[in-house]
Amino acid sequence: MPGEKSEQNPLAVEHLEQAPAEKTYLDSNELILNMGPQHPSTHGVLRVILKLDGEKVLGTECVIGYLHRGVEKIAEHRTYAMFNPYVDRMDYVAAVSNGLGYCEAVEKLMNVQAPPRANYIRVILTELNRMASHMLWLGTHALDIGAITPLFYTFRDREEILKIFEKYCGARLTTHAFRIGGCLYETYDGFEDDVTKFSNFVEPKLGEYETLLTTNRIWLERTKGVGYISAADCKALGVTGPVLRASGVKWDLRKAQPYAAYNDFEFDIPTGQNGDTYDRYIVRIAEMHQSLRIIRQAVKAIPEGPIMAKIPKVLKPPVGEIYHSIEAPKGELGYFIVSDGSTQPYRVRVRPPSFVNLQALDKMVRGQLVADVVAVIGTIDIVLGEVDR
Amino acid sequence: MQGIWDSFVGYLDPSVQMTPGEYGDPIWALIYILLVFTGVSIAVMSMNWLERKILAHMQVRLGPMRVGPHGLLQPIADAIKLLIKEDIMPAEADKALFWMAPVVIVITSFAVYTVIPFGPAHAVTDMNIGLLFMLGVSSLSVLGIIMAGWASNSHYPLMGALRSSAQMVSYEVAMGMAVVSAVLMTSMNAAGTGTLSMIGIVQAQEQQQIWFLFKFFPLGLVAFFIFAVAMVAETNRAPFDLPEAESELVAGFHTEYSGFRWSLFFLAEYAAMIAVSSIGVTLWLGGWMRPFPTWHGPAVTLPWFWEKSNVLAHTGAVDLAFALFPALAFFVLAALAARATIRFPKHPLMRIQRIGLAGFGAVLGGIGLLLLVPPVRDRIQDISWFTFKVAAFMYMYIWYRGTFPRYRFDQLMQLGWKFMIPVGVVVLIGTAVVGVIWG
Numbered sequence: 001m002p003g004e005k006s007e008q009n010p011l012a013v014e015h016l017e018q019a020p021a022e023k024t025y026l027d028s029n030e031l032i033l034n035m036g037p038q039h040p041s042t043h044g045v046l047r048v049i050l051k052l053d054g055e056k057v058l059g060t061e062c063v064i065g066y067l068h069r070g071v072e073k074i075a076e077h078r079t080y081a082m083f084n085p086y087v088d089r090m091d092y093v094a095a096v097s098n099g100l101g102y103c104e105a106v107e108k109l110m111n112v113q114a115p116p117r118a119n120y121i122r123v124i125l126t127e128l129n130r131m132a133s134h135m136l137w138l139g140t141h142a143l144d145i146g147a148i149t150p151l152f153y154t155f156r157d158r159e160e161i162l163k164i165f166e167k168y169c170g171a172r173l174t175t176h177a178f179r180i181g182g183c184l185y186e187t188y189d190g191f192e193d194d195v196t197k198f199s200n201f202v203e204p205k206l207g208e209y210e211t212l213l214t215t216n217r218i219w220l221e222r223t224k225g226v227g228y229i230s231a232a233d234c235k236a237l238g239v240t241g242p243v244l245r246a247s248g249v250k251w252d253l254r255k256a257q258p259y260a261a262y263n264d265f266e267f268d269i270p271t272g273q274n275g276d277t278y279d280r281y282i283v284r285i286a287e288m289h290q291s292l293r294i295i296r297q298a299v300k301a302i303p304e305g306p307i308m309a310k311i312p313k314v315l316k317p318p319v320g321e322i323y324h325s326i327e328a329p330k331g332e333l334g335y336f337i338v339s340d341g342s343t344q345p346y347r348v349r350v351r352p353p354s355f356v357n358l359q360a361l362d363k364m365v366r367g368q369l370v371a372d373v374v375a376v377i378g379t380i381d382i383v384l385g386e387v388d389r
Numbered sequence: 390m391q392g393i394w395d396s397f398v399g400y401l402d403p404s405v406q407m408t409p410g411e412y413g414d415p416i417w418a419l420i421y422i423l424l425v426f427t428g429v430s431i432a433v434m435s436m437n438w439l440e441r442k443i444l445a446h447m448q449v450r451l452g453p454m455r456v457g458p459h460g461l462l463q464p465i466a467d468a469i470k471l472l473i474k475e476d477i478m479p480a481e482a483d484k485a486l487f488w489m490a491p492v493v494i495v496i497t498s499f500a501v502y503t504v505i506p507f508g509p510a511h512a513v514t515d516m517n518i519g520l521l522f523m524l525g526v527s528s529l530s531v532l533g534i535i536m537a538g539w540a541s542n543s544h545y546p547l548m549g550a551l552r553s554s555a556q557m558v559s560y561e562v563a564m565g566m567a568v569v570s571a572v573l574m575t576s577m578n579a580a581g582t583g584t585l586s587m588i589g590i591v592q593a594q595e596q597q598q599i600w601f602l603f604k605f606f607p608l609g610l611v612a613f614f615i616f617a618v619a620m621v622a623e624t625n626r627a628p629f630d631l632p633e634a635e636s637e638l639v640a641g642f643h644t645e646y647s648g649f650r651w652s653l654f655f656l657a658e659y660a661a662m663i664a665v666s667s668i669g670v671t672l673w674l675g676g677w678m679r680p681f682p683t684w685h686g687p688a689v690t691l692p693w694f695w696e697k698s699n700v701l702a703h704t705g706a707v708d709l710a711f712a713l714f715p716a717l718a719f720f721v722l723a724a725l726a727a728r729a730t731i732r733f734p735k736h737p738l739m740r741i742q743r744i745g746l747a748g749f750g751a752v753l754g755g756i757g758l759l760l761l762v763p764p765v766r767d768r769i770q771d772i773s774w775f776t777f778k779v780a781a782f783m784y785m786y787i788w789y790r791g792t793f794p795r796y797r798f799d800q801l802m803q804l805g806w807k808f809m810i811p812v813g814v815v816v817l818i819g820t821a822v823v824g825v826i827w828g
Binding site: 031033034039040054055142145146147148149151152153156212213216218219221222369370371372 | 444447448449450544552628630638790791792793794795796797798799800
């Protein structure tokens with residue numbers, strides 16, 4: 001019998017504490033359900049071991065590492081410039097942000113400033129990438145909750161962003177768009193027009209997603225009050241990004257410690273109050289609008305000038321260490337780089353937002369239903385390439 | 390031998406206006422059963438193609454385009470693929486139950502078709518408890534789902550089966566309330582006797598000259614709404630597709646099934662969809678009756694091919710238009726195929742596909758022409774209107790799937806018990822009261 005077999009399951013998560021619910025004889029049937037690594041909605045190869053009572057989740061345990069490639073170790077055997085493309089492979093749906101974080105960290109370590117034009121290009125591409133990442137999140141998240149159509153709409157529009165990337169640097173996903181010290185490529189002819197055209201094209205499309213979901217009764221029922229996490233818990237667990245902001249904390253590194261050219265632009269930090277899945281959805285949709293705002297300002301004000309700072313051919317940062325973090329689409333993406341003065345970093349440690357945010361999963365789903373686990377995995381917005389590195 | 394032949398020929402007599410079951414003719418009953426079985430199987434195959442195409446166009450993509458022109462041969466290719474796939478049975482499975490589950494589901498979902506009236510004389514049989522039989526048999530399919538979930542000996546199927554059984558049992562109650570209120574409406578005649586016979590229910594709507602959808606406005610409408618929602622839940626379709634929720638339970642109760650066994654589940658699901666839609670059409674949408682059956686329009690001079698009509702009593706302009714509608718529908722389809730043929734890429738490699746598409750269009754046009762031949766034209770009026778109405782339901786199914794997110798289990802139950810059933814009870818009582826006072 002299925003029930004009997006699972007009781008001897010070697011994967012039983014004994015150390016998970018029991019939910020404090022009142023016990024009756026009906027509560028005695030606990031089921032260990034292994035969700036993933038091959039499961040349609042764990043967004044890749046996440047494995048979640050669920051302890052269930054019927055449909056109620058008593059506890060979860062995430063098993064990660066199925067996509068571990070040792071990115072941090074690889075860094076120790078590559079020069080600073082050679083490691084740059086590797087960071088694109090972490091959060092592969094927001095590769096531009098990863099590259100920006102890494103390049104800025106090394107620049108900080110070497111005490112170099114990227115020229116203003118390079119910074120503007122960086123901002124435009126990073127914000128486009130934020131939109132692409134949020135679009136992919138929205139599509140897959142809605143798909144997890146059962147709405148299959150938004151996925152195709154968001155992918156259609158994300159395609160336009162990827163086309164701009166392709167025209168700019170030749171790659172669509174793992175762009176390697178930036179170099180240490182600035183940008184390698186000057187913008188192509190008509191780049192500004194393309195970006196403006198895209199921002200005009202996508203604005204009504206965002207409304208289109210919203211008509212499908214924002215006031216949909218089923219969507220509201222599935223997301224309101226689901227996966228609640230308080231601001232205090234977010235801070236305790238180190239959760240950042242839209243998840244933190246949806247809990248009501250106005251914390252955005254673009255404002256808090258501005259990098260690149262973010263000081264020059266006007267934009268708001270959208271926040272929620274309830275800290276539930278619906279608020280995270282609203283926050284991310286609002287963030288896409290804010291990204292559009294930033295892109296429009298940047299395209300209008302983009303200065304002329306060089307795109308590369310004066311840096312030596314062989315990068316040899318002085319001995320020292322640096323921590324630099326940026327606001328990636330999923331939260332705070334930090335790089336801690338230790339230099340021993342040679343051409344290769346002594347140690348690179350990445351603080352990936354997905355990995356840290358994934359910790360909150362257990363807090364969010366405990367006591368809720370199986371269907372909510374899927375919704376919450378979607379709403380945390382993890383990319384396993386970044387969780388496992 | 391002579392007796393069988395006589396009854397075979399006797400049923401062909403145009404004056405016989407009853408189902409083979411009533412006429413007591415097993416040969417014709419068998420022929421009808423085969424016809425219905427083939428028809429439903431073809432309908433399921435075309436639904437497969439239509440669903441993928443319609444859903445694709447809702448989602449700004451093309452859907453199947455490679456196998457045959459516009460993917461027309463895709464269902465056939467799929468069927469062949471499923472048939473030649475390896476038949477996998479999990480080692481830990483309960484063999485007998487695992488084997489039996491799809492069979493049970495298919496039998497129950499097809500057995501329902503015995504009483505579905507495609508026309509006043511077009512049904513396998515007419516039982517006096519037809520509706521009861523239908524609801525009873527169709528709810529047996531939950532047994533097959535539980536068997537499948539249990540026999541797979543795996544967690545996801547088990548949870549899918551649990552969800553499914555709870556869902557179907559609770560929505561059947563609401564469905565029953567709505568159905569009973571429609572049955573009450575059948576008794577609004579001089580004799581005051583209602584009926585459970587499927588044909589009788591349509592005939593009652595014919596006599597009262599109103600679709601039950603609009604009777605006792607808005608009571609009929611609300612009852613129909615409850616049925617339409619419960620119907621989707623009964624057939625485990627979006628937004629109530631929790632038992633096979635892909636993003637949660639992988640594939641629900643049929644996770645462990647593959648190949649031909651899986652295709653039986655697929656067949657049964659679509660057959661059940663058509664069956665419950667038929668109940669809805671019969672109870673509320675006037676079954677085989679055409680829209681506006683009492684509206685004849687101004688009398689017209691009839692063209693020569695109309696003369697021999699002996700089935701359609703009235704000869705108004707509206708009658709004529711409605712009578713020609715089925716053929717017209719096929720002509721429109723043929724025109725669409727012709728348009729697609731013209732717009733097809735002119736590459737030599739596409740030649741076969743173009744010829745195929747043109748041939749398909751020609752077949753559709755040919756069917757349209759056939760439907761103009763007077764005897765055929767008169768016979769298929771009722772069947773075609775029934776089919777059109779069911780097709781509208783099928784389109785709604787696809788539309789729901791393209792639009793709605795999925796309910797969560799507890800919300801589904803809440804909707805069922807706290808909204809649908811109370812409203813169903815109120816509608817039932819309301820219908821009874823209104824019927825007694827004004828009926």
